[in-house]
Amino acid sequence: MEAHRMTESDTQIHKGLAGVVVDTTEVSSVDAASNSLLYRGYPVQQLAAQCSFEQVAYLLWHGELPDEAQLAELQAAERSQRALDDDVVAAVLSLPTTCHPMDVVRTAVSVLGAHDPTAEDSSRDANLAKSVRLLAQLPGVVALDQRRRRGQDPVAPRDDLGFAENFLHVTFGEVPDPVVVKAFEVSMVLYAEHSFNASTFTARVIASTLSDLHSAVTGAVGALKGPLHGGANEAVMETFAEIGTADRAAAWLDDALEHKRKIMGFGHRVYKHGDSRVPTMRESLVSLVEHYDRQDLLDLYDALESAMTERKNILPNLDYPTGPAYHLMGFDTPTFTPLFVASRITGWTAHVMEQLSANSLIRPLSQYVGPARRDVP
Numbered sequence: 001m002e003a004h005r006m007t008e009s010d011t012q013i014h015k016g017l018a019g020v021v022v023d024t025t026e027v028s029s030v031d032a033a034s035n036s037l038l039y040r041g042y043p044v045q046q047l048a049a050q051c052s053f054e055q056v057a058y059l060l061w062h063g064e065l066p067d068e069a070q071l072a073e074l075q076a077a078e079r080s081q082r083a084l085d086d087d088v089v090a091a092v093l094s095l096p097t098t099c100h101p102m103d104v105v106r107t108a109v110s111v112l113g114a115h116d117p118t119a120e121d122s123s124r125d126a127n128l129a130k131s132v133r134l135l136a137q138l139p140g141v142v143a144l145d146q147r148r149r150r151g152q153d154p155v156a157p158r159d160d161l162g163f164a165e166n167f168l169h170v171t172f173g174e175v176p177d178p179v180v181v182k183a184f185e186v187s188m189v190l191y192a193e194h195s196f197n198a199s200t201f202t203a204r205v206i207a208s209t210l211s212d213l214h215s216a217v218t219g220a221v222g223a224l225k226g227p228l229h230g231g232a233n234e235a236v237m238e239t240f241a242e243i244g245t246a247d248r249a250a251a252w253l254d255d256a257l258e259h260k261r262k263i264m265g266f267g268h269r270v271y272k273h274g275d276s277r278v279p280t281m282r283e284s285l286v287s288l289v290e291h292y293d294r295q296d297l298l299d300l301y302d303a304l305e306s307a308m309t310e311r312k313n314i315l316p317n318l319d320y321p322t323g324p325a326y327h328l329m330g331f332d333t334p335t336f337t338p339l340f341v342a343s344r345i346t347g348w349t350a351h352v353m354e355q356l357s358a359n360s361l362i363r364p365l366s367q368y369v370g371p372a373r374r375d376v377p
């Protein structure tokens with residue numbers, strides 16, 4: 001029988017899936033041409049200015065902004081599930097402090113999955129309930145991990161605080177100035193969702209095998225950890241520490257580019273003329289710089305951005321302003337990507353539910369370029 005001959009379209013390689021449209025989605029739209037990001041049709045800038053993170057979570061999961069009763073119901077469910085169970089606390093405390101906090105978050109999600117009494121139920125209702133529980137638990141996990149690394153005792157959550165305020169309270173033991181809370185909440189809204197990015201696509205691939213939601217999220221955390229994706233917000237702060245002061249930015253950049261280094265926090269697979277979220281997050285960064293009186297940090301931020309634009313015309317992505325913003329808020333650098341997780345949990349889970357609503361196993365092809373058929377000697 002004649003061997004199957006591959007047609008030209010069979011063999012066209014789309015390295016990194018760049019430019020490939022693999023499915024439809026109603027969750028968000030990233031339009032590089034108009035430099036816009038819409039969550040369920042709403043511009044992300046308007047959501048960041050006018051909505052709480054809980055409202056945005058509801059929007060991503062349900063497709064519409066909540067009315068008062070719907071919001072109250074979500075808030076009650078989230079607030080009542082904030083306290084960590086003993087098994088989750090024990091799992092976090094059992095891990096070495098030498099491991100990255102993203103390893104802790106990934107393990108905690110896995111532990112929550114193992115203890116999920118509805119593990120076998122992947123109905124939309126069950127998956128919504130799991131998503132709310134993960135949203136409620138992640139701040140406690142992230143805060144517990146940072147505090148134990150600092151030798152601090154855990155702080156109990158408060159059910160009289162919104163998501164952002166409580167997150168800061170369990171991390172630092174107090175609710176900071178409203179300027180800080182607002183900047184943090186804006187970052188949570190901006191990080192929540194971004195169509196078929198690498199971590200969301202990972203979650204959808206796992207969901208497409210009819211695996212469970214916690215497995216999909218565990219995989220997504222692993223994908224987000226990498227410095228080409230969420231890990232870049234930490235790398236930005238490491239870069240700033242390496243450069244030191246604004247006057248050294250241009251020379252540092254020339255040297256880094258000469259050594260073919262990737263400049264973290266710059267560039268994007270989809271946006272080639274700037275990330276639509278950066279101006280909003282930069283405004284929040286400016287408010288923090290004023291609050292903490294740290295103009296030196298903004299000077300460094302601007303100096304590196306100008307030099308990068310001048311040399312390469314590659315613009316910052318969202319990880320560029322969030323890095324210094326989280327630093328000013330008082331988070332340890334390795335905690336930055338776990339903060340991204342605590343927000344993106346909403347987008348990931350919305351996509352898992354969307355994937356399951358019209359599932360098709362995700363299984364692309366590859367072109368074999370290894371040795372021709374041969375016999376074992």
Ligand SMILES: CC(=O)SCCNC(=O)CCNC(=O)[C@H](O)C(C)(C)COP(=O)(O)OP(=O)(O)OC[C@H]1O[C@@H](n2cnc3c(N)ncnc32)[C@H](O)[C@@H]1OP(=O)(O)O
Binds near residue numbers: 269
């Ligand atoms: C929230 C987020 O996840 S946003 C992304 C966060 N990641 C980062 O900030 C990491 C740094 N950035 C990068 O590595 C890239 O810009 C990516 C991975 C985000 C996107 O990359 P791609 O779409 O694959 O573009 P690619 O890597 O092919 O870049 C095209 C060209 O620009 C260069 N380039 C792109 N980004 C950068 C950068 N940050 N520093 C230096 N050069 C860069 C590449 O070297 C390449 O140059 P070449 O054509 O001479 O080889």
Ligand SMILES: O=C([O-])CC(=O)C(=O)O
Binds near residue numbers: 193196229268269318
């Ligand atoms: O869309 C991407 O490739 C990465 C990104 O900005 C995000 O996930 O927020």
